Amino acid sequence: MIIDMSKKDMSRQRTDVPYGTLDLLALKTLETMGEMNGYRIARRIEQVSGDALKLSQGAIYPALIRLEQEGWIRTKWGISETNRKVKFYSLTKAGRKQLETEVQKWEQANALVARFLEAAP
């Protein structure tokens, strides 16, 4: 789940964030911030990463639908700040657990790569 190779070539060119990573970022965002709508999640990810990530905001929605289908987040209809009906997302219990495993895997992979890079010739 770390690096979910998307099958569509075109979309990979446009987003420099692999979907798997985006999944993790979205879950983490929801864990820290609680219930949010799609726009706010995208904004939050942009803000936290500074300008390091070149993310099309729209890319968040395909990620969210998957997380929802897996049962890791739930949705609720609410009212946006512009007074429109909009979906609000929040983490489920299963999502919390998933986040934990994702973080763990991420760290393991990181550590592994780090060890390789640090290894003496």
Place this chain on the structure above:
Amino acid sequence: MRWRGRIERVLALARGRRLDRELEAEVEAHLEMAERDARKAGLSAEEAQWAARRRFGGIEQMKEEHRDRRSVRWIETGARDFRIAVRTLGRAPSFVAVTALTLALGIGATAAVFSLIQGVLLTPPPYQDPEQLILIPSARTDGQQQESPRPWPAAQWMEWQREAKSVQSIAAYRWMFNFLILPDRVESFEAMAVTPEYFSVVGLEPALGRKFVASDTTPSAAPVLMIGYELWQRRFGGDPNILGQRVRVSREDAPLEIVGVMPPGVRFLPAPNVAQEPNYDVNALVDIWAPFSPGSDAAELKRPRWNVVGRLAPGVTPEQAQAELALLAERQAQADRDFAGFTPNVQSLTSEYNRDGERILLPLFGSAALVLLIACGNAAALLFLRGLGRQQEYAMRAALGVGRAGLFRQASTESLLLALAGGALGAGLAFGAVRAFQSIGGHAIPRLDAVTTGWPVLLFGLGLALIAATLAGLFPAWRASRLDPNEALKGAGPKSTVGRGERRLLRAVTMAQAALTLVLLAGAGLLIRTMINIANAPSGYDTSRILTMSVTSVQRSGADFHRRSLERVQALPGVQRAAYAWGVPLTGNNWPMRVIIEGQPVPVRASEATELPLRSVTPGYFEMLGLPLLEGRDFRSNDVDQAPPVAIVNQAFADRYFPNTEALGKKVWLRGPKEPHNTIVGVVANGRTDDLTRRATPEIYGSFWQYSAYSKHLLIRTEAEPLSMASAVQSALREVNPHAAVEHIKTFDQIRDDSLAGRTFAMRLLVGFSMVGCLLTLVGIYGVLSLSVASRRHEIAIRTAIGAERRDIRTLILSDGLRLIAGGVAAGLAGALAFSRVLRSFLYEVEPNDPATLIAVAMLFIGVALLACWAPTRRAIHVDPMKTLRCE
């Protein structure tokens, strides 16, 4: 957890539209919020709108991605391809109709024959593990054919029962024929007399009541029987209180108690020793079972009267059982000379059960498959031509970004759809065809009554449709996907011409079709030749205007009934002559007799006895059939029991046993050397009484008044149409004896036709198949040649312009067509030589590679195929060079 995702994705398929709407709303809200934030940061309204859009990224791209991620992609694209295919096909209804109908013909033929195979060969007999069951008929140790295979004495099979290790259990049975005496009628039935262990050996449990037990066969036991499910339904209306009821049976004094009802569909086990009985039908459903046991009387135990069935021990092959039983039989023969000369000949029940069916159905199935292949060839050509017309459309799609895989998928979805339509239509045709088969093939195919059309046939038809779609659709679809959009779009308008390579491929397909058609035609031709040969074969007797029926005086009234009934029937207006006979030609009926002939060595062992068929007839029988009496005299009405026994032999008998002397006055012993002999009083001409395709063999006739039979035929030569006399004859018989059973009323011609039913059926089917194949191939030839003319318009125009005559153009096109046809015919002849052999057992006086037949069908095909060339050729010679050349 992953499961939930999967299920959700499948559900998302159904909710696609709603999810799309929701996403739309979210996107709009997103953009609004982004715009608002941008305004807050100080951008103008227009700038803010742009910025929001830019930050969001490609909306359509995202939506596609969203759909991709939320649902099962291939189902969605499949559904879309399907919708597109339905729409495009809907615009070409005549193309759809022609292609689907073409495929339906092939699929229908194949599915129809398959349903016969399914019902007859693939439905095992209703026994438990039938593949473990073996039949144990006898064979002569010297390898000679037996006229009628000798059954086994109980003493022998009872020992096998005790000693054989390779066979876990053995039961014995006999075939019986009798009449059920019901309150309102008398009805004949076939029955099995079985030893009590029979049911556990074959593994049959009664549907109702109980099986036989050993105590049912003791002399003091109350007589009992079990009835078949079908008899229970037919005569007792499925009465649930049937158990304990008593029925009366002819020739049995006491009524018999019904103790059980068998499950449906139980048929006879072969009893080859009685195959010559007039009512023997091994494929019939068993109506009645009666318990029997060999008893303990020493002489009775040695009488050969049992057929034997056994169940192999687990893991034992029939060959192993054969070896062991043969050894046991040899030991028995050494211990007792009466058992010498016969050895068991173990056969697997299932292969015996399917032998006749396989013989006729497998070749027919092969022929039907050829029709299907031919149909696939046409469908492929049609799809290919249609693909030509749509090159521009495909190219446009390719240019718009539909990948090769996408184009391939779309084209193959169309052919799949067509094939499925053809499959459904074909299954419908098959249902109708099976009805037709059942009405015309009753005597040709065993157990045809068990054939049903249902889901298996429909599924098989759809399975064939899938194969057809692959065969016919693969190449056109591949071609669509390889199209170069640039090239295709450069040309103006839909193309109706093709390059040489493609034309060559189409020609190859058509040639293959022609070849397959020729194979079918050769088969049909050989069978037609066979039927003509049989019609011209010298049967020796005349079957026309003869009414036959089997007549039985169920209550014993004997010779008196026969004499009086003959007198009555003969006195009827419209009746020329009447006779009783046991052993009417072509019914398979006769009396195999061990005969001792004057001047021939008396056999030492029973197995070496001369076996000849005896027939028993009343005076006038020969004259009625037109069998001339060559020497001596006919039977007389005073050749009765008390008079000296007489016999009439046929020419073949006289030639074989008395080649140099007069047969008249010689002696034959029919009932053993110690009994009185029969004197030969006449020699009658040969007749093909056994089978129209077999030359007459030696036969003996006895006087009906000396050899009376229980159930026999009454033959009546009428002045008018025989069947019109049936009711008059029946009432005359009833007047003599109200209890007389009159059954199987048929003309002699019908008996003749029934004896040829297998060949007739195979011939009709093959003629039908080859006609369909011919038609399809002609359409194919026409199509290829038309395409060729269209593609060469320019060339033809130039030829005409520089002075070619019409004759030259005609020669050009016709020779093109002729090359195509000739190639197909040559390949077809080779195929016919290879495949006609499967028909060998149906052929009569024509070899499978008969040159005359092959040449005739080839000429016929070439002639008809040239007709298909006519229209394209006409079109070619009418090409207007001015118009054509200006156009291009």
